[in-house]
Amino acid sequence: MIRRAAQSLRRFREREDGNSTVGFAITIPAFLMIMMSTVELGMINLRHSQLERALDQTVRDIRLTTGSNPQHDDIRDSVCNLSGFIDECTTSLRLEMVQVDPFNWAPIDPDPDCINRIEDVQPVRNFVSGQSNELMLIRACMKFNPIFPTWGLGADLSKDDDGRISLIATSAFVQEPR
Numbered sequence: 001m002i003r004r005a006a007q008s009l010r011r012f013r014e015r016e017d018g019n020s021t022v023g024f025a026i027t028i029p030a031f032l033m034i035m036m037s038t039v040e041l042g043m044i045n046l047r048h049s050q051l052e053r054a055l056d057q058t059v060r061d062i063r064l065t066t067g068s069n070p071q072h073d074d075i076r077d078s079v080c081n082l083s084g085f086i087d088e089c090t091t092s093l094r095l096e097m098v099q100v101d102p103f104n105w106a107p108i109d110p111d112p113d114c115i116n117r118i119e120d121v122q123p124v125r126n127f128v129s130g131q132s133n134e135l136m137l138i139r140a141c142m143k144f145n146p147i148f149p150t151w152g153l154g155a156d157l158s159k160d161d162d163g164r165i166s167l168i169a170t171s172a173f174v175q176e177p178r
Contacts, residue, residue, distance in 0.1 A: 036152040036153070037152035040146060040154050046085060047085045050086075051142050051169045052169045053083070054078075054083035057082050058078045058079050059171045059173045062075070075138075076090070079095070079140060086144075087144060093141070093143075094140070095140050097137070099134055099135070100135045112141045113141060114160075134174065135174055136174070137171075138170070139168065139169070142167045142169075143160070146165055
């Protein structure tokens with residue numbers, strides 16, 4: 001009996017029928033993770049570039065329309081209309097605009113205002129429309145859900161309590177004289 005079991009195990013060990021299956025089973029998860037991470041990174045890059053472009057176009061419109069006094073909701077709506085990748089824009093995009101003195105530089109808070117759905121809605125922290133010839137810094141923070149939140153790159157990104165990722169775009173402009 002033991003001899004027959006030893007011969008069966010030896011024959012099983014010498015067979016090469018499943019070599020390609022074992023190699024496939026080992027490598028396919030790695031390839032899937034690389035492919036999913038590539039798709040995730042591509043979407044993040046596309047969203048960020050569209051947010052940057054929309055913010056830059058909105059800032060250009062603010063610069064060129066002298067005498068206007070745009071408010072937070074007007075600027076947010078403009079950024080939302082120019083960017084095609086902001087889902088639920090009124091709840092996932094937050095703007096911050098502060099006046100900066102270039103001759104007496106004071107550091108700006110490194111943590112941008114972002115909306116967190118779990119917490120109560122907070123009023124706009126800083127949003128000051130500048131006067132003539134003032135340097136203004138505007139920062140937009142957009143939150144979105146990753147495509148693959150539990151696999152590959154989506155699992156390693158820093159997320160808030162709601163499982164969303166933050167993208168930040170910053171621009172500066174000088175308020176033209178009125």
